[in-house]
Amino acid sequence: MRFIAIRMLTAERSKYLGLIFAIAFCTFLLQNQSSIFAGILKRTGSQIADVTDASVWVMDPKTEYFEQTKALKDTDLLRVRGVPGVDWAVRLFKGSPIAKTESGKYAVTFMIGIDASTLVGAPRKMLLGRWQDLVRPDSVIIDRAGYQLLYPGEPERLGRTIELNDHRVTIVGISDASAPFVSWPVMHARYSEAVLFQGQERKQLSYVLARPVAGVTPEELCARIEKATGLRARTTDQFRWDCIRYYMRNTGIPVNFGITIAIALVVGTVVAGQTFYLFTVDNLRQFGTLKAIGVADRTLVGMILLQGLMAGAIGFAIGTGMEVTFVEIFLRKIATRGLILLWQNVALTAGCILFVIVLASWLSIRRVLRLEAATVFRS
Amino acid sequence: MNAVETRGIKKYFGSGETRVEALRETDFEARFGELTFVVGPSGSGKTTLLSVVAGLLNHDGGSLQVLDSDMATLSDAERLSFRRQNIGFLFQQYNLLPALTAVENVAVPLIANRVPRRRAEVRAAALLETVGLAPRMHAIPSELSGGQKQRVALARALVHEPKLVICDEPTAALDHKTGDAVMNLLAEHALSPDRAVVVVTHDTRVLQFGDRIAYMDDGRIVRTEERTDVAEAS
Numbered sequence: 001m002r003f004i005a006i007r008m009l010t011a012e013r014s015k016y017l018g019l020i021f022a023i024a025f026c027t028f029l030l031q032n033q034s035s036i037f038a039g040i041l042k043r044t045g046s047q048i049a050d051v052t053d054a055s056v057w058v059m060d061p062k063t064e065y066f067e068q069t070k071a072l073k074d075t076d077l078l079r080v081r082g083v084p085g086v087d088w089a090v091r092l093f094k095g096s097p098i099a100k101t102e103s104g105k106y107a108v109t110f111m112i113g114i115d116a117s118t119l120v121g122a123p124r125k126m127l128l129g130r131w132q133d134l135v136r137p138d139s140v141i142i143d144r145a146g147y148q149l150l151y152p153g154e155p156e157r158l159g160r161t162i163e164l165n166d167h168r169v170t171i172v173g174i175s176d177a178s179a180p181f182v183s184w185p186v187m188h189a190r191y192s193e194a195v196l197f198q199g200q201e202r203k204q205l206s207y208v209l210a211r212p213v214a215g216v217t218p219e220e221l222c223a224r225i226e227k228a229t230g231l232r233a234r235t236t237d238q239f240r241w242d243c244i245r246y247y248m249r250n251t252g253i254p255v256n257f258g259i260t261i262a263i264a265l266v267v268g269t270v271v272a273g274q275t276f277y278l279f280t281v282d283n284l285r286q287f288g289t290l291k292a293i294g295v296a297d298r299t300l301v302g303m304i305l306l307q308g309l310m311a312g313a314i315g316f317a318i319g320t321g322m323e324v325t326f327v328e329i330f331l332r333k334i335a336t337r338g339l340i341l342l343w344q345n346v347a348l349t350a351g352c353i354l355f356v357i358v359l360a361s362w363l364s365i366r367r368v369l370r371l372e373a374a375t376v377f378r379s
Numbered sequence: 380m381n382a383v384e385t386r387g388i389k390k391y392f393g394s395g396e397t398r399v400e401a402l403r404e405t406d407f408e409a410r411f412g413e414l415t416f417v418v419g420p421s422g423s424g425k426t427t428l429l430s431v432v433a434g435l436l437n438h439d440g441g442s443l444q445v446l447d448s449d450m451a452t453l454s455d456a457e458r459l460s461f462r463r464q465n466i467g468f469l470f471q472q473y474n475l476l477p478a479l480t481a482v483e484n485v486a487v488p489l490i491a492n493r494v495p496r497r498r499a500e501v502r503a504a505a506l507l508e509t510v511g512l513a514p515r516m517h518a519i520p521s522e523l524s525g526g527q528k529q530r531v532a533l534a535r536a537l538v539h540e541p542k543l544v545i546c547d548e549p550t551a552a553l554d555h556k557t558g559d560a561v562m563n564l565l566a567e568h569a570l571s572p573d574r575a576v577v578v579v580t581h582d583t584r585v586l587q588f589g590d591r592i593a594y595m596d597d598g599r600i601v602r603t604e605e606r607t608d609v610a611e612a613s
Contacts, residue, residue, distance in 0.1 A: 011478030289474040335604025374430035377547045
């Protein structure tokens with residue numbers, strides 16, 4: 001009876017396509033909004049993830065996320081280094097000085113100051129130049145998005161000068177830094193220079209980056225540092241999740257996206273579900289005929305489920321294809337780089353679509369099971 | 380032996396004050412090898428009788444023997460299986476599945492009886508040939524005329540060789556000539572010594588094809604005429 005179910009589903013093109021595209025757009029909307037949501041939250045920890053050399057971040061005990069820093073004392077670096085299990089520890093500065101180009105264009109930047117002797121924390125994904133060139137005096141590395149923001153429409157080239165707090169610096173490299181939460185240029189400089197670009201404050205040390213010796217896990221080292229120094233220590237992953245949780249708790253992002261996703265789910269359920277239900281209602285006479293002929297209820301249930309799952313699978317595949325195309329296109333654009341379609345987004349959407357289909361199928365099945373076969377005699 | 384025999388059969392719809400007695404201790408017989416018409420005014424209970432005989436509705440009293448089976452003793456599943464194997468249906472509105480071709484429509488009862496699709500369609504094609512529709516076997520119902528649709532429906536009613544064929548107003552949607560043609564095919568192909576045909580109709584023009592006519596009124600068979608009387612009646 002499977003071929004009959006499939007023929008019934010596909011016979012009326014307009015209804016069939018309406019059903020498929022209702023599911024496809026529901027899928028697209030759910031995946032799109034949830035992937036943009038995930039992409040935005042991922043951005044909150046981009047600069048943490050970009051530091052691949054160190055696995056432990058040490059910070060002020062009250063620090064909740066990357067942008068919120070309270071400077072540590074310079075002696076804190078030494079205290080961390082003194083904790084058993086620390087292989088090495090270096091300092092990291094995070095500031096937001098204003099960069100100005102020769103043409104007068106300016107922008108607030110993410111300035112990362114890294115340890116001059118080790119260059120731990122330097123951007124490893126370089127598009128132009130070498131990160132090792134940061135050892136040169138008055139040099140910075142800027143990310144591509146930042147470069148395009150400061151020099152819109154101009155070719156990427158090294159050697160250009162930027163003014164940072166009355167300091168002239170030279171661009172020695174262009175990096176492919178992960179997109180930050182706000183669209184500021186991401187700049188890397190040596191620690192000693194980065195603090196000057198920001199302007200003098202009594203304390204400048206934002207973070208201490210550390211790595212455990214072999215045999216000590218980052219989690220274990222974090223615990224030791226916290227115990228020994230009273231500072232907060234987090235692994236890279238923990239700190240990224242801290243940032244995500246902070247934004248989840250303290251911004252309207254989850255509510256806004258939650259509402260959109262909920263609307264997509266409700267609209268998708270109503271449109272796709274109702275279309276499928278009406279499709280069954282329109283075919284009641286056919287189901288009645290099959291009942292009269294002697295087709296068992298469980299076979300009819302199987303037919304309806306097959307129709308629902310087939311429409312759901314095709315619609316889901318088309319919707320996912322649309323989302324993949326969207327991601328592929330917008331991933332390449334500077335403003336929307338970092339957009340990700342996680343497998344979790346796909347799985348969650350698949351679960352939602354399955355729920356919609358099961359609900360619509362259940363309503364349809366109820367209608368068919370309640371149908372009296374004798375109705376086939378009514379003209 | 381009678382193919383269908385009802386004694387004092389009752390059927391109610393609704394309950395309390397709104398209860399309607401659709402069949403009132405109805406006695407009805409249909410014999411093997413015969414075409415039995417059930418005629419009567421609208422609301423007289425013809426279709427209800429047909430539905431009860433076919434096992435589509437449960438009866439509320441009396442005895443119902445169909446093809447030597449006591450329908451009251453069959454479970455729902457047994458009744459379904461009984462219907463699938465032993466009863467063929469011919470409807471006023473044909474009730475063909477619009478998405479299927481003629482040959483696929485005819486094959487449906489066989490497929491429902493777990494005959495492999497390919498074999499079912501071979502058998503269906505052969506039957507369509509006997510009703511003169513071989514050239515149209517791959518047409519979908521919307522491409523067929525009313526008479527052609529009813530011939531497809533007739534082939535579907537017979538394809539699994541049921542012992543009882545139940546027809547509800549098979550000529551109502553057809554003009555006189557086409558109706559006659561369908562009745563001729565019904566008489567020619569449906570009737571055999573081991574098969575009974577029961578036809579509910581308003582169309583008195585086709586009564587000439589019957590062996591017996593049962594007249595119904597107000598939920599009862601009020602009169603039955605045998606073939607010799609039928610000729611006079613028509």
